[in-house]
Amino acid sequence: MKSLYSAFLCVALTAAASCAQAQTVKLKVAHFLPSTSNAQANIIEPWCAQLEKESAGRIQCQIYPSMQLGGTPAKLADMARNGVADIVWTAPAYSAGKFPRVEALELPFVLPYGGKAGNAIIWDYYEQYAKDDFKGYKVLVVHGDGGMSLHTRGKRVNTLADLNGLKLRASSRTAAKTIESLGATPVSMPPAQMTEAISKGVVDGALAAWEVVPATKLDEVTQFHSVTPEGQPAFGYTVLTMLMNQRRFDALPADLQAIIERNSGKALSERFAEAWDKATEAAESAAPEAALARIEPAAYAEMQKASASAIEQWIGEANGKNLDGKALIDGVRNLAAGNR
Template identity: 25%
Template sequence: MFRNRTFAATVAAFALLTGSALAQDDQVELRFAHWVPPQHPLQVHGMTEWVESVEEASGGSINVTIYPGQQLGQAKDHYDMARDGISDISFINPGYQPGRFPIIGAGELPFLISNARGGSAALDAWYRQYAEQEMSDVKVCLVHFHSPGTFHSREPIKVPGDVDGMNVRPAHATMASFVSLLGGQNAQVSAPEARDALERGVADAITFPWNSILIFGIDKAVSHHLDIPLYATTFAWVMNKAKYEGMSENQKKVIDDHCTSEWAERVAAGWADNEDSGRQKIMEMDGHNIIEPSEEDVAAWREAAAPLREEWKKNVAGVVDDPQAALDGLVSELESRDSAY
């Protein structure tokens, strides 16, 4: 009984000391910038949960304000915004700046992942060995995927040859290369600008995950959907280094505890479930054509996409010691989490 009382008193004293330490930390205000709508599931689920957990773990000494929908800057500028202190944390799509972040581009390769939950944890665990090398201007908090996306178009796309002559809004640099390989032209616009590009005829098709078609209103501009898990997009949450270094040790630990592979999966999970639900919603909508490829069609798509892996290895040659080993490492991480294609 005495031991139990002593242990309880020790725990209580430790909690009191820890709480006091947190309470003594100076208040830190963080501006979290992103470019998707505030109703997007990534904010509603992942970002909100992350912010609330950070604030609670810091004892209220860290306050995070989310700035959605490009309020602080254009989507393509969010990395530099975090670097320059315009935002303190930014949600970025590395593929919006082709060629700048070639290593993480491995995650963009077609026919790589099967789901964004385990896939996000795998990508994060793999990329940590390269993050400081490739994104040294910022503190990389975590990286993750969205659920696999596909072609959505104004005219049917069933086989690779159908892309020939089309103008396509690609999700990122790798899909842009794929469109070029297939004989298409790229219409480079960010996700918030995509519907307008399609409605004005600047683009004939888009590569996008399923429910984002509905979130961004793109279902009003396209009616044909290729039913194949073709590709995924990588994302990163990056933080201004000076802001992080200016925090107390307790506050840094709170941030570090929320910048993990486990959190990468948690913030991606709600979005992944939401995206996957979009496929069924679109199937049930009038005026929309779901194109189911045959086994031969899928084989043709895989064959058409094969050169992209060689292109990625060429792009990172001299940046990573052994490109094939690096790619094998990512696949191994995906397989260990049951998320490889």
């Protein structure tokens, strides 16, 4: 009788294990851009397809673009933490003050232009300096927007003096500090609002990455695009991340966890970099030569010097949060120097 019971128990346990192994997991993935965006069409969708293929259909994604799960972009990180979404793609800077170490990456004239160049530094910085910003999350990737440029309506910006009196869209607190240090007035707003704001004259332009120009139709409302000297760091960066609910990840079978792991981190960073560089190159090459406001080296150096006040201000604020602000910015600079 005892052996018969053991046999039944063995069969039951085996069946339960097989059931768990065959379970289909549907992940809710939310972000703030349209479904036609570069991020969804060229990274998130192919990434999800890769997970589904490697799991033989056991991992599936349901993507919710344009904040379809409700809330605002500033709430996306909380939505992942609270389980409203399983995975979100967002900018940490949208949740002001919650990810202070990452802000060092967004300071002016620190990181190089380009998805590949910038992302290598950003991922290394995350692993060495910024993991404490993301406690409670399963971090799938931290990457950048390839570097921001100035896009203006009605006024060509070639020098520091050209920025005086301009109102410019800022994507974050750090971008706002950069704009202010250069003598312009920052106006914070998400990407979805900046084109209309420029067309109506609410702002005179935007500090934004080339990658978003076609998607937001920024090229239709701006006449000039400032170009920094070849090989020099960007005006600033927006850091972006894919965050997963940690409990959701921990509850997955080990083999599905392994599939997500090997398609995340550096592998996902490189996937974003490739798509960002293609989109950036296409947007830049579509701009007519007459629209490019080329900044000479001397004028660029003057802008760098003026922006130092934004960096000093950030260091002071970081120190006030019991962080070593100087060590963090030095960490970014050292990584950037090592990747040249």
